[in-house]
Amino acid sequence: MTSAVQRLPAEQRYAEELAALLTADQGPRPGGWRLSPRAVRSFVLGDGDRISRKIEGNDALVERAIVTLSGGRGLLLAGEPGTAKSLLSELLAAAISGCSTLTVQGGAGVVEEHIRYGWNYALLLRDGPNQKALVPGPLYAAMAGGQLLRFEEITRCATEVQDCLIPVLSDRILHLPELKDEQDAWLLSRPGFNVIATANLRDRGVNEMSAALKRRFNFELMQALGRREQAALIAREARRQLDEQAIEVELPGEVIELLATVFDELKRGEAAGVAVERPATALSTAEAIGVVCNAASHCWYFGSSRLMPRHLGQFVAGAVVQGEAGDAERFAAYLRLLRQQRAGLAEWQDFLDGC
Ligand SMILES: Nc1ncnc2c1ncn2[C@@H]1O[C@H](COP(=O)(O)OP(=O)(O)OP(=O)(O)O)[C@@H](O)[C@H]1O
Ligand SMILES: [Mg+2]
Structure with missing residues (x-):
């Protein structure tokens, strides 16, 4: 018998391991995290016992990545194709936020609306801009829920589109200028929010990252295995x-x-x-x-x-x-x-x- 879906997101695929780690976890946790950094490390690299190892090699990188995500800068996983950048970002999001699906898949057709928020146009035309007509994008949802946003292949997006992350990573505030009500016009992010981006070093058709955005990320280079x-x-x-x-x-x-x-x-x-x-x-x-x-x-x-x-x-x-x-x-x-x-x-x- 094969399963009913082709592939489950990491938080469901490894639900038992995550539950076991949560039960045993005594370590200090950064705000908004479901697990301590130590337990997140065990989830990714295994504990030699009940928790399976999921990323081979790159152990020191994994630790640095976890530390970065607990701080005020985003994490950018760069490297050759197929070095498990996407897999690592999925595992980290699953362990830290319990959700790996708040994801933007970078591409030439991605515009800011796909990242921040869009509108239900029927409601927008009827009632004008208000919270009900707003359709949260992955960035909005991650900030409101204090979770990690995964931004896959960030350099496939136009540089101007990538740059919508700059104010968010600096101030942790998303401005919604369409909403006139003062209270609604600013979304303040909850603890636990951060961004994990991935970027490919080899592929063609990639765009530059602005220096201003680079400064807001810690770069980690995934190494290919021997x-x-x-x-x-x-x-x-x-x-x-x-x-x-x-x-x-x-x-x-x-x-x-x-x-x-x-x-x-x-x-x-x-x-x-x-x-x-x-x-x-x-x-x-x-x-x-x-x-x-x-x-x-x-x-x-x-x-x-x-x-x-x-x-x-x-x-x-x-x-x-x-x-x-x-x-x-x-x-x-x-x-x-x-x-x-x-x-x-x-x-x-x-x-x-x-x-
Ligand atoms: N170091 C590694 N540890 C564990 N799995 C790995 C490793 N390197 C490659 N893999 C395997 O390769 C698969 C593909 O990795 P993934 O898609 O995350 O790579 P990527 O770096 O995001 O590639 P791309 O640049 O093409 O998007 C993984 O699901 C895993 O099976
Ligand atoms: Mg990838």
């Missing part, structure tokens, strides 16, 4: 995702290692001492997990109970070659090198047969 940690993470995450879909294909460790090696060699531009031209695509851990899940699903639906290197080979090109000029040739050159270097090795031969 090859070994990456292989362990790919195996664990792919298993979890496949279990959710009731796909019971065996994932041998050495096959996952092989995929981690392919991603690592292409990313570093070096295979067993020989230079390789690096593809322009990001080749993130998230994409490697996707390759394993696709290959395992292929096995499951087309009659194989064990993942083999050749199954991975069928899906790797889809992650490496994503329309960037020259990447198809770069990948083909890498495969030619593998044929020379590793022809006698059964696993690699099997992988190459699938490509």
